[in-house]
Amino acid sequence: MTTENGRKTVPDYYGENVFGLKIMRNYLSEKAYKSLSEAIKNNGALDPSIADEVAEAMKNWAVSKGATHYTHWFQPLTGLTAEKHDSFIELDNEGGVILEFSGSALIQGEPDASSFPSGGLRATFEARGYTGWDPTSPAFIKEGPQGATLCIPTYFVGWHGEALDKKTPLLRSMKAISKQITRLAKILNIKISQSPFATLGGEQEYFLIDKKFYDQRIDLVQTGRTLFGKAPAKHQQMADHYFGAIKDRVIAFMEDLDREMWRLGAPLKTRHNEVAPGQYEVAPIFENQNIAVDHNMLTMEVMQKVAKRHGLACLLHEKPFAGVNGSGKHCNWSVTGPDGKNWLSPGANPHENERFLIMLCAVIKAVDTHAGFLRASVASAGNDHRLGSHEAPPAIVSVYLGDQLNDIIEQIEKGSGIKSSKNGGTLEVGVDSLPNLPRHASDRNRTSPFAFTGSKFEFRAVGSAMNLSGANVVLNTIVADALDEICGKLEDAKKADKNMNKAVQNILQDIIKKHKRVIFNGDNYTEEWVKEAKKRGLPNLKTTPEALKATLEPAVLALCEKHGVLTKKEMMSRYEVYLEAYETIIKYEAGLAADMAKTTILPAAMKYQIELAETIKSVEGINKTKLTASRKLLKELSLKTEEALSAIGELEKSIAGGSAKDMKDNAAGLRKIIDAMEGLVPAEDWPLPSYAEMLFMM
Ligand code: ADP
Ligand code: MG
Numbered sequence: 001m002t003t004e005n006g007r008k009t010v011p012d013y014y015g016e017n018v019f020g021l022k023i024m025r026n027y028l029s030e031k032a033y034k035s036l037s038e039a040i041k042n043n044g045a046l047d048p049s050i051a052d053e054v055a056e057a058m059k060n061w062a063v064s065k066g067a068t069h070y071t072h073w074f075q076p077l078t079g080l081t082a083e084k085h086d087s088f089i090e091l092d093n094e095g096g097v098i099l100e101f102s103g104s105a106l107i108q109g110e111p112d113a114s115s116f117p118s119g120g121l122r123a124t125f126e127a128r129g130y131t132g133w134d135p136t137s138p139a140f141i142k143e144g145p146q147g148a149t150l151c152i153p154t155y156f157v158g159w160h161g162e163a164l165d166k167k168t169p170l171l172r173s174m175k176a177i178s179k180q181i182t183r184l185a186k187i188l189n190i191k192i193s194q195s196p197f198a199t200l201g202g203e204q205e206y207f208l209i210d211k212k213f214y215d216q217r218i219d220l221v222q223t224g225r226t227l228f229g230k231a232p233a234k235h236q237q238m239a240d241h242y243f244g245a246i247k248d249r250v251i252a253f254m255e256d257l258d259r260e261m262w263r264l265g266a267p268l269k270t271r272h273n274e275v276a277p278g279q280y281e282v283a284p285i286f287e288n289q290n291i292a293v294d295h296n297m298l299t300m301e302v303m304q305k306v307a308k309r310h311g312l313a314c315l316l317h318e319k320p321f322a323g324v325n326g327s328g329k330h331c332n333w334s335v336t337g338p339d340g341k342n343w344l345s346p347g348a349n350p351h352e353n354e355r356f357l358i359m360l361c362a363v364i365k366a367v368d369t370h371a372g373f374l375r376a377s378v379a380s381a382g383n384d385h386r387l388g389s390h391e392a393p394p395a396i397v398s399v400y401l402g403d404q405l406n407d408i409i410e411q412i413e414k415g416s417g418i419k420s421s422k423n424g425g426t427l428e429v430g431v432d433s434l435p436n437l438p439r440h441a442s443d444r445n446r447t448s449p450f451a452f453t454g455s456k457f458e459f460r461a462v463g464s465a466m467n468l469s470g471a472n473v474v475l476n477t478i479v480a481d482a483l484d485e486i487c488g489k490l491e492d493a494k495k496a497d498k499n500m501n502k503a504v505q506n507i508l509q510d511i512i513k514k515h516k517r518v519i520f521n522g523d524n525y526t527e528e529w530v531k532e533a534k535k536r537g538l539p540n541l542k543t544t545p546e547a548l549k550a551t552l553e554p555a556v557l558a559l560c561e562k563h564g565v566l567t568k569k570e571m572m573s574r575y576e577v578y579l580e581a582y583e584t585i586i587k588y589e590a591g592l593a594a595d596m597a598k599t600t601i602l603p604a605a606m607k608y609q610i611e612l613a614e615t616i617k618s619v620e621g622i623n624k625t626k627l628t629a630s631r632k633l634l635k636e637l638s639l640k641t642e643e644a645l646s647a648i649g650e651l652e653k654s655i656a657g658g659s660a661k662d663m664k665d666n667a668a669g670l671r672k673i674i675d676a677m678e679g680l681v682p683a684e685d686w687p688l689p690s691y692a693e694m695l696f697m698m
Contacts, residue, residue, distance in 0.1 A: 015265035017065065017141040019058055027057035039135050042195050043174070046135050051103025058139055059088055059101035062150035065141045070101060070150040072109040072131035075166040076116040077577045079380075079467050081297050082156075084111045085149055106152065107133050113156070117580070119573025121162045128159050134171060137294045140264050153294050162570055166469040167290070169566050173476035174198055174289055176563035177335065180483035185338045187490045187500075188355055192338040198476050199334045199342075201286030201456075202296045202468050203270075205327035206303060207278045207315040208250060210698060213689040214313035218600075219592060223585075224317035224382070224465070227593045228601065228671055230678040231323035232692035241277045249698055250280065253310045257282065260302050266295040275391075276324035277695040286332060286456075289476075293469045296329075300465075318463040319385035321691060322671075326386035327464035331471050334456040335359070345455040346434050354430040354504055357412070361511045362486055363457060364399055364409075366478035367450060368518035370559070371397040372539045372550030374450075375461070377474040379547035379578070381585040383463035388542060393449030393461045395547070396533045396540045398520035400448035406521055408434060412505070413512040429508060430501035447524035477565045484563075486511075544582045545660070551575055583660050590663040594651045597674055602644060604687045605677055609637055637680050644673045 001009045015022070021037055028036065032050040039046055046054065062070065069085040076082050088099040109131040116129070131154035139152045156165035163169050174197060181196040214220050219227040246254065254271045261268045267285040274281050282303075284295060300316055307314035319326035334344040343359045346352075367374060375397050378387070388394040401409060411427040427434070445451055449461045462471050486507055493503035517536040522529060533540060541547040550556065552575055560566040566574070612634045616627050647670040654662035678686055 010262055013259075014262045017143070017263045018265035019061055019139040020265055023061060024057065027061055028053065032057075036135060040138075043136050043171075043178070043197070046107060046133065048103070048107070051107055053103075055101045055103045055106040058106065058150065058152075059099065062139075062141060062148070063088070063099060066143075066148040067141060067150045068147050070105075070152060072111060072133070072154040073151040074111075074131050074154045074156040075293075075297065075467060075469070076113070076156060076164065077118070077166065077574065078116065078581075079166075079465070081301065082111075082113065082116070083149075083151065084113070109154065116164065117577040118158070118164050119576035119580075121158055121164060121569065121573045129156060129164055130158070131156050134167070134290070136288070137291050138265070140298075162573075163566060166467050166473075167293070169473045169570075170290060170293060170469040170476075173473045173480070173563070173565045176480040176565060177476040177483070180480045180487060181335055181343070182338055183487045184355075184358065184483055184490075187487060187494060188351075188358075190337065190339050190355065194338055194340060196338045196343075197336055198289045198472065199286045199332075199336055199456075200289040200292035200468065200472055201284060201332035202292060202462075203281055203283040203330040203332070204296065204299060204303075205274055205279060205281045205329065205464050207276070207320050207327065208253065208280060208307060208312045208698070209278055209315065209694045211308065211311050211313045213694045213697075216689050217694075219596060220313070220315065220320065222592060223589050224315065225320045225385075226322070226691075226694075227589060227596065227667070228674045228678070228688065229321065229691045229694075230675040232690065232695070235324050235691070235695065236276050239275060241273050241279070242275045244273045246271075246273060247698055249310065249312070253306060253312060254280075254282070256306045256309065257299075257303055260306060261295075261299055264295075264298060264302075266299060268299070274325070274327075276321070278321075278698070279325060279327065283330075286334075289472050293467065293472065296468050316465045318380070318382035318465060321695065322385075323691075324695070325391045328386065328392055328460060329462040329464050329466060329468060331459040331462045331468055331475075332453070332456045333459060333472065333475050342455055344452075344457065350431055350433055353432075353434045354501070356434075357408075357429055357508060358483075358486060358504065360405075360409075360452070361412075361508045362479055362482040364518060365485075365511045365515050366475075366482040367397060367399055368515035369482070370474070370478040370556065371518065372541060372547070372553070373478065373556045373559075374459075374471075374474050375539065375541050376547040376550045377470040378459075378461045378463060378466065379541075379544040379582075380463055380466065381544060381582045381589075382465055383461075384542075384544055386463065387461060393447065394524055394530070394540070395461075395542050396524070396530065396538055397449055397461070397518070398524065398533065398538065399457075399518050400445045400451040400521055401519055402445070402452060402521065404435065405452060406519065409512055409516070409519070412508050413516065415505070415509055428501065429505045445521065445524075448520070449524065473565060477560060477563050480563050481559055545579060548575055548579050548582075586660040586663050587655060590651055590655050590667045593667045593670060594648050594655065597644060597648055597670055600687045601674055601677070602641060604685050605637060605641055605644075605681055608681050608685050609634060609641070612637070633680065637677065640673055640677050640680070644670065644677065647673055 025033055032053045035047050035050050069087045071083040071085045073081060073083050088101055089097040090100045092098045111131055113129045133152050133154050137153040139150060142149045142151050155167040157168055158164055177198050178196050185192055258268050268282055269285045270283045272281055303314045334342055337343045343355060346356045375395060386392045408427055451458050459471055489507050490503060551571060557568045557571055560571055616630050620627055651666040651670055654666045
C-alpha cells in the first residue's frame, strides 16, 4: 500500500533489512525453515546440518540488498559495538570471483580482536577470541553510502569460552531466569506452552544540537560532554520544552530515525521532547531482552548517523551539559511466562494473583539482597554526574510500589486473620482476588530508581550511553536467585503435602518482613531519605569505584557462579576493565580541560584584557576621569586569569600523580573559575559556543 504522496506505509517496509522469519521462508527449504524457526522460538542453537543452507540463503538475500561483505557484530566490554568485515568474494581460478558464505563462517568467526579490554582473561598464548552466532537475534543489513554489509549479531568469547563481551552473560542470565520461571510454573501447575523469557523496553534519552556548534567544541567531540560552559539565565526552569511541539528540524530527524529503525525491525513507538532544552526521548515496544538490547545498540548508532544527515549532532552522554538534566535510559523489565502471559501483571483471578505476588516479592527480595550489585551495573564515569543530583534517582537503590500495592504487601506481612486498618481485612494469597490496580497509577513516583509501573519494573538509573545488558544481567540473576530459594521451599512444601496457599503466604510474609526496608514510596531526592536509608542499612554507593567494589563481594561472586552467569574469573576481569575505563576517562577529561583552558580559553581572555586596558587608558586620557567600574572589571578578569592558571597547575599535578578524586576535584575547581570568566568576556571573543547557543539555537 502507498500513501497519497506515493510513500510506502510502515507495514510494507517494516523489517525489510532483517533476515527474519517472514523473509527466511522465501529463502529456505521447508525442513531448514522449520528447524531454524524452532531454534529461534526456544532460544536454541542452530542445527549444524542446516548451517550451510542457512548461510547460503542469508548471503543470497544480503547480496540482493546490495551487500558485498558480512560481519560478526558483537558487543565488547568497551560498551560499544564492534565489527570486522569480510567480503563474500572467493577466487574462481579463471581470473574472476564468485560470492560465497559457508555455514561455518556464519556460526563462528575468529576476529582476533585482541586489543579489546579483557581484564587479563586473554593471556597472549591463548589470545584467540571467537564470535558465535546466536540465532535468536536476527541478521540484518547495514547500509553504507555505496553498498551494504550483512551483520550477524554474535557473542564474543575466549578460547575456553570465557565471556569477553556483554551478550554472553546476558544470554546466560536469561537462561537462568527462564529456568526458575519454568520451575515455578510447574509448582503452580501453570500450563507450559513456550519457553519463558525476560522482556525489556528501553527508553532512550538524548540531546540534539546543531552540528556546527558541536564541531567547535573539542570537549564534546572527544569526551561527549562539555567540560566548561556557563549555565544560561534561562534553561529548563519553565519546563516549557517538556512534551512541547517538536520543531521541524527535530521532527525530520525523528521521522528519519523511525523509518531507519523500522526497516531494521526495531519497533520504535514513542518520541517526545524531554525536560532539558535540546533533550528528547525515543522508546520502543518491549521485546525479548536479547533482541531489545541489540535494537537499543543499533538505535544509538543509527541516531548518530541520522543526526549527521540533518546537520545535527546526537549526544548520548549522561551529562553533556552541567546545570540542566542529564540523560538516562529507563530499563523496563518483566518476564513473559511459559503461559505467554506477563508475570508482573496482576491477574484476573486469585491463581494469577498468586503468581504475580510471588514474582513481586521475589523482585523485592532480590533488589534488597543485592542492591549494591544492581547499583554497580549502572556505574560509569558519565553516569556519576547524574545519579543523585536531583534529576535522576540517587545512588541508593529502593523499590517504589505505590499506595495500593504497598497496602497489599502490608496485609500479607500481617498474615491472614489479622484485621488491617485500611480496608478492614487481610489478603489471603491464592484465595482472595486483588483489588483492581490501575495500570497507570496517578501517584507514580518519578524520583524512585526502581519503580513498579503497573505491569513491569522500571529501573531508572541506567545511563543513556550504556549498553542495557549490564543492568539486565543483574536483574535476571538476582531475581533468578530469589526464585530459586522460593521454589526450593515450595517444592519442599509440596513434597510434605502441605497446603500450598498457606505455604506461599508464609514464604511471602517472611520475605516482606525481612526485605521491606528496601521499599520506599516517598521522595527519593530529599536529604531525609538519605538519612532514613542509612538508618535502614541500605547502601549508598556514590561513585563508580565504590559501586564496582560491590561486584567483588563473596555473595555476589557466588551468586553469579551458581547461576552460570559469570565465573569468579570473569567477574574479576570485568571489575578491572570497568575500573580502568573509569580512571582513564577521568584522566583524559582532566587533561583536555587543562589543555582547553590553557591554549584556547585563557589566551582569548588575555587578549580581551589588553583591549580593555587600552580602552581604559585612552578613554581616561581623553575624558580626564577615572573609569572605576571598567578598571574593576579588568581587575576581576586578570585576577580570575591568575586563579585559573594556578588551578591548571594543580590539575596538571594531580594528572601526573594524583587520584581520580583529586583530578575530578581540581577539574571542578578550574571549571568554576572559567565559567565565571565566561560571564566577563564579550561573547564574540569567547572561543567556545555558549550553552544558550547549543541548547536553544536549532
Ligand atoms: P510508562 O508510561 O510507565 O513509561 P509505557 O507503556 O510508556 O509505560 O512503557 C514504557 C516502556 O516500557 C516501553 O518501552 C514499553 O514497551 C515498556 N514495557 C511495557 N510493558 C513491558 C513489559 N512487560 N516488559 C518490558 N517492558 C515493558
Ligand atoms: Mg517510563
